[in-house]
Amino acid sequence: MSADKRSALMSRIRGKDTGPEMLMRKYLWEAGLRYRLHPCRMPGRPDMVLKRWNAVVFVHGCFWHSHAGCPFFRLPKTRAEFWEEKLRRNRERDERAISSLAGAGWRVAIVWECAVRADSVAAGQALATWVRHGVEGIQIEGAGAAIRHRALESAIP
Ligand SMILES: [Zn+2]
Numbered sequence: 001m002s003a004d005k006r007s008a009l010m011s012r013i014r015g016k017d018t019g020p021e022m023l024m025r026k027y028l029w030e031a032g033l034r035y036r037l038h039p040c041r042m043p044g045r046p047d048m049v050l051k052r053w054n055a056v057v058f059v060h061g062c063f064w065h066s067h068a069g070c071p072f073f074r075l076p077k078t079r080a081e082f083w084e085e086k087l088r089r090n091r092e093r094d095e096r097a098i099s100s101l102a103g104a105g106w107r108v109a110i111v112w113e114c115a116v117r118a119d120s121v122a123a124g125q126a127l128a129t130w131v132r133h134g135v136e137g138i139q140i141e142g143a144g145a146a147i148r149h150r151a152l153e154s155a156i157p
Contacts, residue, residue, distance in 0.1 A: 019116075020059050020061075020111070020113045020116035020117070020120075021047050021059040023116055023120045023123075023124070024047075024048070024057065024059050024111055024116065024120075024123070024124060024127060025037075025047075025048065026124075027120070027121075027123075027124025027125075027127065027128065028048065028050075028057075028124070028127065028128060028131070031124070031128040033050060033053070033128060033131055033132075034050070034052070035048040035049055035050045035057075036048070036049045036051070037049075042056070042101070043096065043097040043100040043101055043104075044058065044093065044094065044096075044097025044098070044100075044101065046058055046097075046101070046108075047059050050131055053107075053131050053132065054105065054106060054107055055106065055107045055108075055109065055130075055131050055134070056101055056106050056107070056108055056109070057108075057109045057110075057111065057127065057131075058094075058108070058109070058110045058111070059110075059111045059113070059116070060094075060110050060111070060112050060113065061113045062112055062113045062114050064087070064090060065090060065091070065094055065112075066087045066090065066091050067112050067113075067114065067141065070112065070114050070141070070142070071114070072113060072114050072117075075087075098137070098152070102137065107134060107135075107136070107137060108137040108152055109127060109130055109131075109134070109137065109138045109139070109140070109152070110137075110138075110139040110140070110152060111123055111127055111139075111140045112139065112140065112141040112142065114141055114142030115140045115141050115142045115147040117142060118142035118143070118144065118145055118146060118147050119142075119145065119146060119147050122146065122147045123140050123147050126138075126140050126147060126149055127140060130149075136151055136152065136153070137151060137152025137153060138150070138151065138152055139151075139152050
């Protein structure tokens with residue numbers, strides 16, 4: 001197996017380069033926005049970093065990142081305690097990453113998987129608009145067949 005192939009495979013195993021993330025990357029690229037991917041030295045290794053725009057983007061799976069109130073987030077009935085603990089740790093890690101990024105002056109966007117599934121074009125447009133004009137942190141999420149966005153702070157318990 002070539003090094004490229006292996007690294008592509010490993011990145012899939014780690015949960016990077018997932019479908020929704022690829023769609024958002026493609027959209028930003030087509031909108032003329034350039035980014036770096038998963039920089040190791042940044043808190044939480046954001047999926048995209050747009051240095052020129054002082055913006056970082058996370059594309060979050062609704063299950064792994066406990067998207068509250070989302071139909072794609074349901075705690076499994078078996079081994080519930082194990083999952084609760086695991087997902088709680090993920091949430092804490094997300095919160096720490098977001099607050100250190102915000103503390104370092106980055107604008108932070110979370111695009112939830114459900115937004116990309118509901119309407120990937122609308123989600124991409126909302127994200128590109130936020131990169132260029134957004135002031136505060138944003139999260140973009142699904143709302144039935146449409147998307148909605150709201151300030152990021154309100155989602156951090
Ligand atoms: Zn969701």
